[in-house]
Amino acid sequence: MSAPPAATAGPPAGDPHRAPWKGAFPYVGAILVLFLAASSAPSPLYAIYQQQWHFTAWVLSVVFALYVVGLLGSLLVVGALSDHLGRRPVLAAAIGLEMVALVLFSFAGDVFVLSAARVLQGIATGAATTTLSATLVDLEPSHARGRAGVITSVSPLTGLALGALGSGVLVEFGPAPTRLVYTLLFGAMALAAVVVALMPETSLRRPGAVASLRPRVAMPAHLRADIVPVVPAMIASWALAGMYLSLGPSVAAELLGLRSHLIGGVVVMLLTGTGALAVFLLRSRSASSLLAPSSALLGLGTLISLAGVADDLAWLAAVGTVVAGLGVGASALATFGTFARIAKPHERSEVFALANIIAYLGNSVPSVLGGIAVTVLGVRTATGIYALAIAVIAAAALVLRLTQIRAERRAAMAPAAKAPAAAAAPATAVSCH
CATH class of the missing domain: 1.20.1250.20 (MFS general substrate transporter like domains)
Known part of the structure; x- marks a missing residue:
């Protein structure tokens, strides 16, 4: 989520007596x-x-x-x-x-x-x-x-x-x-x-408050090639966070036998705290450089956590959560950073509205489906299906990003390949004379 641009640096003209x-x-x-x-x-x-x-x-x-x-x-x-x-x-x-x-x-x-x-x-x-x-x-x-x-x-x-x-x-x-x-x-x-x-x-008062309440969402056609590879990474990251925040404490209690209410908080903290640390450490990296690694970390961490749950190894599940947390933090920078990079100033509000819709639908809909699965199939089976689904989506995000990188490299190499041919054409014409 990007912050709106600054309005004023000091107290607004409408409140001249209030000192900064x-x-x-x-x-x-x-x-x-x-x-x-x-x-x-x-x-x-x-x-x-x-x-x-x-x-x-x-x-x-x-x-x-x-x-x-x-x-x-x-x-x-x-x-x-x-x-x-x-x-x-x-x-x-x-x-x-x-x-x-x-x-x-x-x-x-x-x-x-x-x-x-x-x-x-x-x-x-x-x-x-x-x-x-x-x-x-x-x-x-x-x-x-x-x-x-x-x-x-x-x-x-x-x-x-x-x-x-x-x-x-x-x-x-x-x-x-x-x-x-x-x-x-x-x-x-x-x-x-x-x-x-x-x-x-x-921020000074200005007209247009009522008009600003109308939601504006858009995916400009010229941005689709950049947005599509980002969507699976957003869904995987936010779906994982949704599972931990809603069902994480229950999974820790029922599958790993960790019934302390403190553990419920620790489970969430391991994911989100590690994510916050990743955001801070990677804040200077470009969004494009983080998309592939974040997808790989999300998928790997989820699978490690699943292995820990399947084998009743709390320490392994914790390690997987930390790895996935790094992926969550890197993914936040990669995905929202991509939206910030590609959107033109007049497109940003609508494009970021789209980003929020993708993120929060990815956060909520899988959690509801996971809760239904837990009720119907049991905690262990539902957790395994949920985790595997996230790993598959993260893998899809990784493949899409790697494909995009190869396409960008081929596009960059094409002009270089054409240059020698263009330079050789006049020489060939002269020799024919």
Whole structure:
């Protein structure tokens, strides 16, 4: 997900008395991490909810998918709203909606309230992440150009890792396992609201707010050759993340005998934390150079994890998760970096809308299908099918990218091959005379 371009470097003309808060940048980055941490906090709790409310795995995966539906809808509808209303009003609304969702989580007594909380959380997270990314660009220090891009790249996976791990620790060792984590997150969101109230407004109000709510999605014909090889890699990466976030703790408990709620958080953290590290370490590499390696790592890591699950070897499953996590991080840079590279300025909003649709459908639809498979076939069989499907899709992405590389090399060599022939033609004509 790319951040919208910066609007203003200082306080807007509409608020001349508000002095810039030079220290706002790190706080805005922390709020971005906080939203993503809140989104993964329920993952270690799903096993508890299942035990208390006696719902099946496919219902659990639907609950997860509802979050994605809210998130994707929010990204498509209100993603550009802060460019018209200002950053602070949209952030305030997103924080308020997130706090409502956290209250619902805290007092949820059935799967319907849990589902409502997840939908609201998805909407809030979608609105917040796009606006916070833009705010980081607005507030980026002049002496550290590029820092906003690093933060927006690393923060999502970092937040997912911290949220799942922190929730697992609190559920395992703290009191009131289904309430404590949400109470703490509510307090953190209240502090975030204070930060937003104190921070400078960095985007002037301008007309077009209503028109900006209309989703715009496009795949320009001249970009299809570059987009098609990226799609399988996106699907494999996001489907794997969806499985870990929705069913990962259940797989660890039922197949590997790791029934500690802390392990549920560790499982998610191994994937997303490693992914965040990969994003940070590989941030200077070109997107085109990462697509093939990321696909290979995704497929290899998934197969290693599957081997660990099949042989009841938790350490091998963990190693595979780390390898796959490297693939997830590299794939995020490769896929979204490709969209950023190929789209012209006037195409970017529609093209990135398409990228988000591909990513989040890949995140949610396979998770729902996996949950249904778990209910019908059992955890072990469904996990094996899911993992093999991801490995096959990753392999397809690798083959497509290697084919694309060969085609690019042949196209580059063709002019060089024609040059000697063109140079020899006049000489041949002279000799005939």
